[in-house]
Amino acid sequence: MVGGCWTSVGEETNHLSQATASARLLFHLSTMRLPATLALLLTIAFSTVNAQDVATTLYPYIYKDLSNWPCVRLLNATGTIGCQVLNSATGILQMVQSQTDLNNFISSGGLPGEKYAIVMPYGLMTTQNLRNLGSSNKLGGVIAIVNTTSGPLPQPQSSSPDSTCPNCEFGLYANDSQPYVWNPQGTSLIYENFDFPIFALDPIDPFSVDMYNTIALSANYNANKSYTNYPLKAVEFDAFMYGAVNTATCLRRGWCSPVGGLSVYSTPSGALNHGDGKPVIVLSAAMDSRSFFHDLALGIENDVSGMIALLAVADALSKSPTNLTTFPKHIIYTLFTAEAWGHAGSQRFVDDISQPPVCVNTSSSSSFCPYATPACTFPCFLDLDFTRINFDAIESVWELNSVAQSSAPAGSSGFYAHIDDPTLPANQLLVQLLANVSVQNQGGGQYGVQAAGADGVNRRLPPSTVQAFLQKKRAIPAVVVSDFQKQLGNDLDDTFDPAAAGASICAAANITARAIWLQAQGLTTATPVPGSVAANCSLVGVLLECLTTNYSCPYVTGFYNSSNAGRITHYTSIYNWNNPGLIPLLMFNILGNLTASYRGGKCTTIADCSAGQYCITQQCVNTLTRYHDAYGTGLQMNVDGSFSVVDPTKGTWAESVWDQTDLRVFLVISRSFQIVELVFGVVWTGLSVGLVLYTQRFLVKTLKVA
Known part of the structure; x- marks a missing residue:
């Protein structure tokens, strides 16, 4: 051995x-x-x-190689954020457990000439602490403990790594001189740029548990030797990022790729047509979230709760005794990715349906467009079904935002309906409809809906997907349902109660499904809603488990093989036309199954089905469910498949190309002995x-x- x-x-x-x-x-x-x-x-x-x-x-x-969760480099039109190390960095492991310990190390800790890898709780990861460490001239890198094998660590309730108004510079109120501060606890740590490696410890699977145990034992080994008696345990960090300067430069050099992915839209109206004269109701939610360590982004509140609630609404409406295709209004479900990065998914979707692209069909030899039979080669589109949506026919937009009530701020009670313009009667009608339905079906109270502006303060809309629709047409009635009134909650993913979160999500879905059932038929709450139009709380619980802890759950494997997936990241990753990502893939299959207008023969792959059909749950189905490109609207794909910046004022986020990140533990001897060896x-x-x-x-x- x-x-x-x-x-x-x-x-x-x-x-x-x-x-x-x-x-x-x-x-x-x-x-x-x-x-x-x-x-x-x-x-x-x-x-x-x-x-x-x-x-x-x-x-x-x-060496002992360890699985790792690195801080990586991203770029935008003005510069870079995240972490970068040009060469392998090393440091003797030193545990820091408090602010006092950290201050002592910075002022007088360590041996002369040595570099250290500081192991500290995530709660100490403030911008100032990291800057002080970086300027100490004795830092090799940082390892942040997010959680331990004994359970979640206490996290600071008054701190958020995001900005005080996430993505507001790209939203509806970008030109406001004093936008409302939705995230007063924001520190903007996510937007900082560090020239040293930072890795996370979060024991969520067998590999990361091994990593945690190895680092913990090594740090304790050094502590028992007072960090002075050699040999000592050290780590080597490899986290080289190629991207530099800004997105435009990085894309030109081929050192980065656009942050993004594929959004999903679906409708039970298989015969949807741009000129059919029917009003359109849009229900939306986000599919992604972000954190300082992208691979650990989960977002119970930030994306998971709204996403599950939307699926529960689609499931409830699919059980309507009156076929949805006979309703006088279309219902379209939209799930947007890359929302955490400049509202990329929603803004690109709205841009495309509000002003359909002009196709310039070029020869296959001069165009990158990779599809076998594209509907348009430049811009490259597999299909143009999104042009069947008449933007001017959109009657209302509804968003399910944070609805798990797992981290709602103190003083919040029930759900809040946010609107942009309270003087618009149609906005007030949406709020009143939700409030009335919540009283009829939930009895108000813990799950009641009230106007976010009921306290007399007009805060307008929080960061949300519906802002993209209003940026194009401010008069569209729109409402955002959330569990907060005045400020975003602390998204402490590892401390949520699954049962309580599931009950809250189910209640929000139940209220919304019944309200939309009435709205889509032009009915009021005087009309009783059939009992079959109700959210399935068991389904909500299953989805909550699958999307937070076990992607290999039986529900997901009922659609396709997802063995050994476990917990997955909710970071959107980079745009790839051929790889929707695990979350959009699941959303496509679920919505495609719920909105299918025809179910045919058995299948194992799409090749077994007729043209235009999809293979979902081993059946060939007809469904108007599609993917849609999602990357910043400040970016453009060129004929050759490369990307360039066309509008630096809009979303231009890109992720640096990087070598495989490594974290290795080894024994180090004293510098004097190293000289003798040399x-x-x-x-x-x-x-x-x-x-x-x-x-x-x-x-x-x-x-x-x-």
Whole structure:
């Protein structure tokens, strides 16, 4: 067993045979009729090959590689955010447990000339603390403990890494001189730029548990030796990011890709047509969230609760005894991705349906468009079904925002209906409809709906997808349903109560489904809503589990194979036309199944179905469910498939290309001993070269080799 890894007899024999063969080859080289210099160079070369082989063999003895959650670099029109390290950084592990510990380390801690990897609770990850560490000249990197194996760590209730008004610079009120502060606890840590590596510890699966235990044991090992008695445990960080300067420069150099993905829209109105004269009701929610460590973004409130509530509404309406296709109004479900990054999903969707693109069909040889049969080669679209949505026919837009009530601010009670313009009668009608339905079906109270402006303060809309619709047409009636009135809640993902969150989400979905059922038929609350039009709380609970802790749940595997997925990130990632991502893929399948107008034969893949059909739950179905590109509206895809910045005032977020990030633990000796080792190594190398030269000359004289 080598370095904790079992090695087979065959592998050991292979190493021995390689060594024997190398030794024989070196002997033959020294006795061949070759010039002395060439013989020396070849001898050194083969010695180098052997050294590399030895290094590979010894690697497990020296290092222990760990799975990791890195802070990565993103770019926009004006610069960069996140973390970057140009070369591998190392540091002796040192645990910091309080602000006092951190201050002491910065002022007087550490040995002269050494670099340290500070292990500290996520609660100490403030901009000022990180800046102070970076300017201390003794920082190698930071490892933030998000949670422990014993359970969630206490998180600061008065702090958020986002800005005080997330994405407001891209929203409906971007030009307001004093926009409302929805996130007063915001520190904008997400927008900072650090030139040292920062990794997270969050034991959420077997690999990250191993990482947590290794770092914790190593830090305790150093603490027991007072961080001074060598050898000590250290870590090496690899987190090189290629992106630099800003998005325009980075895209031009090919060092980054647009942040984004694929949004999903769906409607039970399979015959939807741009000129059919029917009003349109849009129900929307976001599919992504963000955090300082993207891979740990979960967003119970920020995206999960609204997304699940929308699915529960679609499920409830699919059980209407009156077929939805006979309603006098269309209902369209929209789930937008990359909303956390400049409202990219909603703004691009609205741009495309409000002003359909002009197709310039180019030859396949001059166009990147990768689809086999695209509806348009430039701009590249697989289909143009989104042009069937008449933007001017949109009668109202409804959004399900944060509705889990798991982190609602103190003083919040029930749900709040936010509107932009309280003087618009149609806005007030939406609020009143929701309030009346909540009283009729939920009895008000904990799950009642009231106007967010009931206290006399007009805060208008919080950060939301509906702002994109109003940016194009301010007069569209729109409402955002949330569990907060005055400010965003603290999204403490690991401390939520699944049962309480599920009950709240189900209540919000139930109210919204019944209100839309009435609105889509032009009815009032005087008309009784059928009992079948009700949110399925069991489905809500299942979805909550699948989207937060176990993507491999039976419900998801009923659509496709998702084994060993576990907890997944809710960070949108980068735009990829061929890869919707795990969350949009699931949303497409669920909505496609709920809005299917025809179910045909059995299938295992889409190839088994007729043209225009999809294979969902092993059945060929007809459904008007589609993906839609989502990346910043300040970006444009060019004919050759590259991207460029066309409007720096809009969303231009891009993610840097980066090498595989690594975090390795190893033992380090004192600097004085390292110097001794270096000198010894140089001397040994010199002696080795001298021995080779002597041996070569001896063989020339003894064996009479020219």
